[in-house]
Amino acid sequence: MKVVAKFGPESAGLIDKPDPVAEGEFVVVKIYSAPMCTEYKGFKNEGTGDRFGHEAAGEVVEIAQEGTVKIGDRVVVMPHYPCGKCYLCLAGEYAHCRDDQQAPNVPEQAGMTATYAQYILKRDWQLVPIPEGISYHHAGMACCGLGSTFNAMRLMNVNALDTVLIAGLGPIGLGGVINAVYRGAHVIAVESHPYRAALAKKLGAAAVVNPQDADVVDQIRDLTGGSGVDKGIECSAASEAVRLLIDITRPKGHIALIGGVREVAIQGGEIINKGLTLHGTRHYDLPSTPAMMRMITQVKPQLDTFITHSFPMRQIQEAWALQCTHDCGKVVLDPWA
Numbered sequence: 001m002k003v004v005a006k007f008g009p010e011s012a013g014l015i016d017k018p019d020p021v022a023e024g025e026f027v028v029v030k031i032y033s034a035p036m037c038t039e040y041k042g043f044k045n046e047g048t049g050d051r052f053g054h055e056a057a058g059e060v061v062e063i064a065q066e067g068t069v070k071i072g073d074r075v076v077v078m079p080h081y082p083c084g085k086c087y088l089c090l091a092g093e094y095a096h097c098r099d100d101q102q103a104p105n106v107p108e109q110a111g112m113t114a115t116y117a118q119y120i121l122k123r124d125w126q127l128v129p130i131p132e133g134i135s136y137h138h139a140g141m142a143c144c145g146l147g148s149t150f151n152a153m154r155l156m157n158v159n160a161l162d163t164v165l166i167a168g169l170g171p172i173g174l175g176g177v178i179n180a181v182y183r184g185a186h187v188i189a190v191e192s193h194p195y196r197a198a199l200a201k202k203l204g205a206a207a208v209v210n211p212q213d214a215d216v217v218d219q220i221r222d223l224t225g226g227s228g229v230d231k232g233i234e235c236s237a238a239s240e241a242v243r244l245l246i247d248i249t250r251p252k253g254h255i256a257l258i259g260g261v262r263e264v265a266i267q268g269g270e271i272i273n274k275g276l277t278l279h280g281t282r283h284y285d286l287p288s289t290p291a292m293m294r295m296i297t298q299v300k301p302q303l304d305t306f307i308t309h310s311f312p313m314r315q316i317q318e319a320w321a322l323q324c325t326h327d328c329g330k331v332v333l334d335p336w337a
């Protein structure tokens with residue numbers, strides 16, 4: 001099969017690898033859509049490798065035993081390689097499994113876990129059926145495109161009475177706009193990049209403020225009648241964004257952290273006195289997958305706006321170069337084009 005490899009700074013292409021073989025509960029999925037995530041961040045560095053990507057949608061083409069899927073099933077491939085046995089996995093909360101590197105236990109198959117590839121090995125219970133009428137590209141948005149913020153909204157119970165602040169409009173934050181608008185919330189976003197600010201407005205954000213403005217806190221206060229936002233989601237990985245969310249979320253409000261902020265100084269009193277609730281969130285639980293698929297059937301036009309570019313996988317170099325400019329929303333690869 002063809003697989004994406006990176007050969008050096010700004011140099012990438014395809015290499016050949018043996019096709020994976022189904023084994024135990026690991027089945028082979030033929031990938032038809034591989035949404036791109038943050039892998040581009042290493043495009044310009046010295047690093048090399050041939051295991052990129054963790055989001056996919058495709059068709060089950062080989063199984064080794066009776067299980068939860070059969071050959072021909074159209075499925076979304078959920079991320080991670082969790083143990084499947086701990087209390088978190090059994091509750092469907094496998095994204096928080098403490099033992100999530102459980103790839104197939106055969107050396108020559110251990111690398112068959114990347115999605116920038118024509119096939120992948122995955123445990124059958126991590127494959128979510130795609131309802132009829134949903135395309136592979138749309139279904140693939142059930143991974144990071146919509147998934148991370150879907151879970152944040154679920155944890156904070158975002159609804160039509162809320163004003164939600166989304167800090168950072170990369171593909172995760174833009175997917176957050178779709179989620180929040182779907183739930184009827186009023187959305188304010190924070191982003192300096194003009195292309196992405198414009199895209200967020202197309203997706204239904206009521207306002208987009210620039211974090212580089214000195215008076216950004218006052219602007220958001222004005223937009224909320226002085227009260228601050230009810231709920232906020234950090235999708236930028238910038239520590240300043242956490243600072244902003246703590247400052248601008250109203251007393252008793254909720255904040256969800258997704259963006260992987262490394263370090264941020266918080267005074268305990270800031271959280272305690274305002275009675276804020278902080279949520280750490282990572283992907284979403286299995287019991288929520290039917291709701292996710294229902295949402296996808298309802299937001300297809302928004303997904304067509306969100307997915308701004310689609311490349312044949314052999315054009316990986318162009319795709320990564322585009323992502324580096326940030327002049328894009330979600331970008332998807334087609335491994336067979």
Ligand SMILES: [Zn+2]
Binds near residue numbers: 082085086
């Ligand atoms: Zn587990």
Ligand SMILES: [Zn+2]
Binds near residue numbers: 054055143144145
């Ligand atoms: Zn991702």
